[in-house]
Amino acid sequence: MLNVKEIRKDFPMCVKQDAGNGKVYLDNAATTFKPYSVIEAVTRYYTDESVNIHRGDYDLSYQVSDEYEQTRKTVARFLNCEEREVIFTSGASASLNLFAYGWAQKFLKKGDVILSSEAEHASNILPLMKAAELTGATIEYIPLTEEGELTIEAFKGAMHDKVKLVSIAHISNVLGFVHPIKELTKITHEYGAIISVDGAQSVPHIKTDVKDWDIDFLSFSAHKMLGPTGVGVLFGKYALLDQMDAFMLGGGNNARFDICGNIQLKNPPFKFEAGTPAIEAVLGLKAAILYLEKVGMDEIEAYEHELKTYAVSQLKDLKNVILYNPHAGTGIITFNVEGIFAQDTAIYLNSKGLMVRAGNHCAKILVEVIKTSETVRASVSFYNTKEEVDRLVDALRTITLEQCIDLSIM
Amino acid sequence: MSDYLKDPQIHREIIMDHYQHPRNHHLSDDKTYHKAHMASESCIDDLTVMMKIDKGLISDVCFDGVGCTISTASTSILTDLIKGKTLEEAKSIINSYYAMIDLKELNEDLLQEAVAFQNVGKQANRIKCATIGFKAIEQMIKEEETHD
Structure with a gap:
């Protein structure tokens, strides 16, 4: 079992978050944070x-x-x-x-x-x-x-x-x-x-x-x-x-x-x-x-999948969330909120300090398979915590189209 | 300009309505229509806007595609605004809209429901979404004018 609390001390970006900057990074499939040693x-x-x-x-x-x-x-x-x-x-x-x-x-x-x-x-x-x-x-x-x-x-x-x-x-x-x-x-x-x-x-x-x-x-x-x-x-x-x-x-x-x-x-x-x-x-x-x-690749794989499984177990109870890959074995969670365009969801999550990616993720011909052109992708790394996943789930529990629009027009 | 168009709550309702029930939301097979495909590089909007011009008059305008709330609603409102207008009238509506987006001036009489976007200019990352349909119309008007 990973000691995530200790691991987070090795990453300046995580240290800033833990000091209270309010941000949660869930775009690890795009790029990851760097430890001090790097x-x-x-x-x-x-x-x-x-x-x-x-x-x-x-x-x-x-x-x-x-x-x-x-x-x-x-x-x-x-x-x-x-x-x-x-x-x-x-x-x-x-x-x-x-x-x-x-x-x-x-x-x-x-x-x-x-x-x-x-x-x-x-x-x-x-x-x-x-x-x-x-x-x-x-x-x-x-x-x-x-x-x-x-x-x-x-x-x-x-x-x-x-x-x-x-x-x-x-x-x-x-x-x-x-x-x-x-x-x-x-x-x-x-x-x-x-x-x-x-x-x-x-x-x-x-x-x-x-x-x-x-x-x-x-x-x-x-x-x-x-x-x-x-x-x-x-x-x-x-x-x-x-x-x-x-x-x-x-x-x-x-x-x-x-x-x-x-x-x-x-x-x-x-x-x-x-x-x-x-x-x-x-x-x-x-x-x-x-x-x-040092952390161990097998431990990383197991923990990231555990985090993803945890996220899926929470998200599947939310009636407004459509999950596209509940059975995939890694740390990538692909979803949409019913009636809200992916980019609007991502902008709303940003207003809650959550960094995720919206779009077609450079895989433009996948549209034909999953029958949706745009999705939101949250991707975890081994320095992410269950509390951070909870932040995502909480934000998605209360998201409304009205709030998304207000963010752009106020 | 009625007072109700000044209420932020109303702005939100206008946008919700046009996002969930976009007007003129279809494309035409008629080859005499002008057509503009707008796929923004920085965001994921991908809209096609079509327009029929008869003797300097916009007799029909429609659109379809994938877009966020802001791009879909703003394009929907725009199609309502310019349908039946002359090219000159459409151009002044578009210019007036840009002036509003730039947070310079607000011409409520010309912009009607589009005043719902009066503060979008404060969110730099949404300006592209709020103007994508207007750029399409502008492009097609230019096309018509150079063709003549």
């Missing part, structure tokens, strides 16, 4: 070691380069992969785009099929749509259940010999279902296809094991897992990374080049990391992972 790692770079990496001629650069590579080692341990399979990017969107450009655009051809789902985030599906347009491949969508879940049976039914790439989120950012990645991967490989997993919502909340799951690619962002903005990771199996094209060329990714245009790139992961990266953010990512490991 903030210190970032500022230490700027105050004590503010030099570039991979310039080993002086001690300080050697030291920072070493710390930078230590992060790669930490990420590899966290994912259970090799260090050389960890590429630093600017975030999950950059990782997914790098994969779509470097692998999908290079290897897919006319007649090939990309299999995906209607619950995908724009950052996953749009780069694939572009790859399909350029290669002549087509995208097919695995039918989801009425609640928006992707089942093994539906996946088996959608899979066929022309599928060369399966690309899905491990956890949907709208509905929070955990998809059975290990089984999906096994089936994918039986058909000789590869699987790219959008881990933006899963890596921060459940234990990741790319080796056990046998997945081919995984994309995620640091900022959704206590780390800084501006850094993310693309994991890829080394043999696949070796064949894949770099999205960017430039400083740091080539071994040599000459005036005739002969370019020899470095080996992965460095061939994908042209230009000076967000060094401080990478160092911050290491501190974030160390923090998550």
Whole structure:
């Protein structure tokens, strides 16, 4: 059992809330708060070691380069992969785009099929749509259940010999279902296809094991897992990374080049990391992972699901609240209030100090599945408390359309 | 201008009414209608407004789509206001509405029920919602005028 009260002392944003600023943060699927250890790692770079990496001629650069590579080692341990399979990017969107450009655009051809789902985030599906347009491949969508879940049976039914790439989120950012990645991967490989997993919502909340799951690619962002903005990771199996094209060329990714245009790139992961990266953010990512490991990923998953279950048990008694994903196993609660537009609900909750997100959550084609275009999403993290969930439930118990309107016109 | 339009409670009731029972809430298949699709980048409103112009007169106007209370109600009120008006009259209603949203002046005679939005300008994040339908009409009037 987590000691949430103690955990909250590690997060300056939580400390301010507990000192009485009246705010409750329930938009953790968008980004998370940062613990002091992450903030210190970032500022230490700027105050004590503010030099570039991979310039080993002086001690300080050697030291920072070493710390930078230590992060790669930490990420590899966290994912259970090799260090050389960890590429630093600017975030999950950059990782997914790098994969779509470097692998999908290079290897897919006319007649090939990309299999995906209607619950995908724009950052996953749009780069694939572009790859399909350029290669002549087509995208097919695995039918989801009425609640928006992707089942093994539906996946088996959608899979066929022309599928060369399966690309899905491990956890949907709208509905929070955990998809059975290990089984999906096994089936994918039986058909000789590869699987790219959008881990933006899963890596921060459940234990990741790319080796056990046998997945081919995984994309995620640091900022959704206590780390800084501006850094993310693309994991890829080394043999696949070796064949894949770099999205960017430039400083740091080539071994040599000459005036005739002969370019020899470095080996992965460095061939994908042209230009000076967000060094401080990478160092911050290491501190974030160390923090998550200290708390324990299994404990985080269990507690966040407990909080969500608690919220659902309270909310389902409210006659005015429509819940879209009561059975999803993570900390995402997707709902609407009867007769009130999602954005108006979110603005009302804001007036009560509650921060939630309204909209289609970048998954614009999911509309067809859950039959509503806009929802409110409350997403918990392990530093949230039951009292905070109570604040949400209380606010929703008393919400009226009149109050929502008054907030905008008074 | 009757006094009842000064009461905040009345403002709320006007907006509730137009949100729950929006006027002219449908689209037309008639190809001679002007059409403006408004999908704001910063919020989730996604409205289509259509307008038929006969010899400088707005003979019909309608809208449909997904919108919050403020965007739906303000667009509904606007369709009521400009139906049967000339383009010049519609333009002065729209300009007068913008002046109200900017918290500059309030022309109750021109704006009628739209005075319900007289304080929306204080909430910067709702201004887009309160003007989305007006921008659509403005765009279509401009289209008609450049076409002529």
